Amino acid sequence: MSATTIDTMAALTGFSREAVEELSRLKGEPNWVRQQRLAAWAVYEALPFPQRTDEEWRRTDLRALKLDRLRPFQGFGLDGHVPAALADPTDAAATVTAGDLNAGVVVQQDARTLRTEIAPEAAAQGVIFTDLDTAFRDHGDLIRQHFMTKAVPSDFGKFEALHAALWQGGSFLYVPAGVTVELPFRAFVRATEAGGSVFSHTLAVLEEGAEAFLVDAYGSPSLDGQGFTSAVVEHVLAADAKLRYVQVQDWGRNVWSFMTERSLLADDATLNSLHVTLGARFSKSSIAARLQGKNSLAEMLGIYFGDGDQFFDHHTWQLHESPYTTSDLEFKGALKGSARSVYSGLIKVSEGAQKTDAYQQNRNLVLSRTARADSIPNLEIGANDVRCTHGATISQVEEEHLFYLQARGVPRTEAQKLIVEGFFRPVIDRIPVEEIQGFLESAIARKVGI
Amino acid sequence: MRERRETMSETSTGIGTSNGHGATGTPMFQIENLHASIEDKEILKGVDLTIGQGEVHALMGPNGSGKSTLAYVIAGHPSYEVTEGSVKFFGEDILEWSPEERAQKGLFLAFQYPTVIPGVSMANFLRMAVTNVRNARAEAEVAAGGEAKPMTPREFRRLMKEKMAMLKMDDAFATRYLNEGFSGGEKKRAEILQMALLEPRMAVLDETDSGLDIDALKVVSEGVNALAGPGMGVLLITHYQRLLNFIKPQHVHIMMAGRVVQSGGPELAHELEAKGYEGLRAQVGAAV
Numbered sequence A: 001m002s003a004t005t006i007d008t009m010a011a012l013t014g015f016s017r018e019a020v021e022e023l024s025r026l027k028g029e030p031n032w033v034r035q036q037r038l039a040a041w042a043v044y045e046a047l048p049f050p051q052r053t054d055e056e057w058r059r060t061d062l063r064a065l066k067l068d069r070l071r072p073f074q075g076f077g078l079d080g081h082v083p084a085a086l087a088d089p090t091d092a093a094a095t096v097t098a099g100d101l102n103a104g105v106v107v108q109q110d111a112r113t114l115r116t117e118i119a120p121e122a123a124a125q126g127v128i129f130t131d132l133d134t135a136f137r138d139h140g141d142l143i144r145q146h147f148m149t150k151a152v153p154s155d156f157g158k159f160e161a162l163h164a165a166l167w168q169g170g171s172f173l174y175v176p177a178g179v180t181v182e183l184p185f186r187a188f189v190r191a192t193e194a195g196g197s198v199f200s201h202t203l204a205v206l207e208e209g210a211e212a213f214l215v216d217a218y219g220s221p222s223l224d225g226q227g228f229t230s231a232v233v234e235h236v237l238a239a240d241a242k243l244r245y246v247q248v249q250d251w252g253r254n255v256w257s258f259m260t261e262r263s264l265l266a267d268d269a270t271l272n273s274l275h276v277t278l279g280a281r282f283s284k285s286s287i288a289a290r291l292q293g294k295n296s297l298a299e300m301l302g303i304y305f306g307d308g309d310q311f312f313d314h315h316t317w318q319l320h321e322s323p324y325t326t327s328d329l330e331f332k333g334a335l336k337g338s339a340r341s342v343y344s345g346l347i348k349v350s351e352g353a354q355k356t357d358a359y360q361q362n363r364n365l366v367l368s369r370t371a372r373a374d375s376i377p378n379l380e381i382g383a384n385d386v387r388c389t390h391g392a393t394i395s396q397v398e399e400e401h402l403f404y405l406q407a408r409g410v411p412r413t414e415a416q417k418l419i420v421e422g423f424f425r426p427v428i429d430r431i432p433v434e435e436i437q438g439f440l441e442s443a444i445a446r447k448v449g450i
Numbered sequence B: 001m002r003e004r005r006e007t008m009s010e011t012s013t014g015i016g017t018s019n020g021h022g023a024t025g026t027p028m029f030q031i032e033n034l035h036a037s038i039e040d041k042e043i044l045k046g047v048d049l050t051i052g053q054g055e056v057h058a059l060m061g062p063n064g065s066g067k068s069t070l071a072y073v074i075a076g077h078p079s080y081e082v083t084e085g086s087v088k089f090f091g092e093d094i095l096e097w098s099p100e101e102r103a104q105k106g107l108f109l110a111f112q113y114p115t116v117i118p119g120v121s122m123a124n125f126l127r128m129a130v131t132n133v134r135n136a137r138a139e140a141e142v143a144a145g146g147e148a149k150p151m152t153p154r155e156f157r158r159l160m161k162e163k164m165a166m167l168k169m170d171d172a173f174a175t176r177y178l179n180e181g182f183s184g185g186e187k188k189r190a191e192i193l194q195m196a197l198l199e200p201r202m203a204v205l206d207e208t209d210s211g212l213d214i215d216a217l218k219v220v221s222e223g224v225n226a227l228a229g230p231g232m233g234v235l236l237i238t239h240y241q242r243l244l245n246f247i248k249p250q251h252v253h254i255m256m257a258g259r260v261v262q263s264g265g266p267e268l269a270h271e272l273e274a275k276g277y278e279g280l281r282a283q284v285g286a287a288v
Ligand SMILES: Nc1ncnc2c1ncn2[C@@H]1O[C@H](COP(=O)(O)OP(=O)(O)OP(=O)(O)O)[C@@H](O)[C@H]1O
Pocket: B038, B039, B041, B043, B061, B062, B063, B064, B065, B066, B067, B068, B069, B070, B112
């Protein structure tokens, strides 16, 4: 592509049908992909912007987000080198992705894929792990079947439709029936320019009895000028499939981040997910597990730590649509500075989903007088033979705890660090992956020290 | 009222003068006319107490008389305000020091009600405490021309194992969260484990005997006795003579209504056991 094209694109701000067409043209996409994008664009245009009267957006102030000043995509002109930050241990997201042992790696920078790799042993078993452009080109059938059709349909909502029109990268994982891959597949999404948008997509399809471990890490330096990202994550688990999923959001402080994740679980499928929210100026995550098959199980863990003027919003749904389904959710967050967080979670048990066992817990530790946490747990139960438990707490570090540690010679600041780490410890202990545990420990220590 | 107080402070100072002096002539630990309040309510109303190097003193007194308050004030609890008086440790006024500084300089308090801290493992916490206290001590030694010897993680683990074995504590305690789900007696044992690891020069043990079964009492007492001696002075707060059969104090003090009202030798504890506080109450005044 010519330098002129890049300049033209750099000048293009705001989202438009032209931008969708231009993106598709630059990517050299076949007609069906282009049509799919344009159809989504039409949906985006038809849907109203979320209002604060909508329950899900009630505590979310979008007024400062200036969509019309953003470039819809960027970064086609870069050469294909791996970002230096991948080797920079201070970059939390990079640390997770840069682990030595991988079953595969996909690195996306802005709208461009820099690297895709898959371990030969995995590829030999028919596993696919690649960037989404390649997946659209080489695995059209699987994509047509799963991409924004069932888990997160392209008309799911305003931001999801925009994503379907402008998706630019991300990863596709496909594990055939009966195949188990123990090492993690890692996808890394990085943004390098202020004023730009990143739409990354994660699609994981696990066939019957397949097992895999997928890590998504989002990161960027903190830049001047607004950044925008709208990610969609889709997990499709066939019967008896098992997916462990870890997502680390460590965007720069200029970024407005939206993320919608839906997991579909068939009979006896198991999802173990962990969402770690550390970065961004504004971060809204919508996370749901649909337990569609009987005996399916979702463990949903979350850790968030806000400082400065960060705003985090986590909405979770535990959707029990079949009998004998289990969900176990634990989200824990700490807030310092004048950070704010909203957690809102719904356990919904459909009619007929007897013997549901659902647990939901959200705990918040508020570390300063100007920080604030809100927690809104909800139950909606349409069956009579179920067990549903939920709880929420918002607390402060207790002076008695600090004093006890100080009385043993531990300085107050270190005592505070120990207590905060201790607050997160039970969640950390639930993730049986040493590397992730180590990453979480240092991420928390870094946050406490900010 | 004033007259009575003078008599009493004379008694306790008397002990200090006769037995309480360290090699330098300064008493190791000296509380003078200590007044302290919580939420504007005065609890300590002029405490005088002197402990010489390596001495064991027992502090007894009815419920609510201010024993734990005294212990907290010595440890530097932020809820208490000292309004008058002084507490000196090797001649230095400790009241300006932060709680951690007091611990680093060799003061230790075994809590009557140890705090549960979720998510913080015993081993992690102990390593942090030992490292901080040892580093501070090493710095002081270097400043005094000595040699600093930092402890390796391996040495720490060995030391912890050894002390846990001495207190007959199961290894599993090391990985458990601090005091979480510990039984009453286990908590008390864990307090003494901390003391054994931190090797203080002065330990205040607040009802460490309560909640201990008779075997545990023996084990814990042995732990204390192993450290008590020239290197460590002890202030033993207790309600029962029983403990004093195991850890033998040279001096016994009785606290009432925020003051030390009587001091004597070990026989005082026996007397109390036989007669209770009633007689003493009458003796020191109806106000008490
Ligand atoms: N926060 C507080 N507000 C008001 N009064 C308090 C507070 N804390 C302690 N006190 C009071 O101070 C007094 C002394 O309490 P302290 O715990 O020192 O007694 P103690 O001698 O250790 O008793 P015990 O033998 O029962 O352990 C008590 O009357 C108690 O109620």
